[in-house]
Amino acid sequence: MNRVTVVTHPLVQHKLTLMRRKDASSNSFRRLLGELSTLMAYEVTRDMPLQDMPIETPLEAMTGKVIDGKKLVFVSILRAGNGFLDGMLNVVPGARVGHVGLYRDPATLQAVEYYFKMPSGMDARDVVVVDPMLATGNSAAACVDRIKRLDPRSIKFVCLLAAPEGIHRLHKAHPDVPIFTAAIDRELNDHGYILPGLGDAGDRIFGTK
């Protein structure tokens, strides 16, 4: 499992367990996902480049360090990725946001694209793709394929739950893309759902189905 970071912080693990419960309401599922994604943003942005900023404290002039949030793009894989976005934007409010609309064909489990919108100047930007679920890995791999055509500086993928199959698929297609997740679950079932998992993330966030 090269290049996979499992965020084991107790707060992350605690919230993840509460979200997995089948009796968690959409409201609490959404709230927990928002809190959890803010915590994961700390780990994902750990190596973000800093630049000098001359400032004046009440006592004297100094040179501080700031991040250039505008260089960062969070790319949300619709729909469920949007549940991750707000929490990440809490930490880097200056980041730009791109959207890739993908759904899994339930019969083939292949990703089908229905929307794609990115900020301009992607070749100067660092991308963090967000989606709570990495199951077969088809959606993540398709999203990264598409973004790579715009030649960004770097791409990371962050999710809540990953199946071993999804990690292998994404790494095989894109070995340069590091993966951040709160847990690696056991396996996929015959319908491509993660076990033990948390069910259908999009449906649980938006109260559909």
Ligand SMILES: O=P(O)(O)OC[C@H]1O[C@H](OP(=O)(O)OP(=O)(O)O)[C@H](O)[C@@H]1O
């Ligand atoms: O790794 P994969 O096998 O591709 O599965 C993961 C995808 O499945 C879910 O989306 P879904 O297709 O349910 O769309 P939704 O977010 O609109 O519900 C999830 O949010 C991922 O995008």
Ligand SMILES: O=c1cc[nH]c(=O)[nH]1
């Ligand atoms: O378990 C899964 C697999 C794919 N998408 C989900 O929302 N959940």
Ligand SMILES: [Mg+2]
């Ligand atoms: Mg779904």
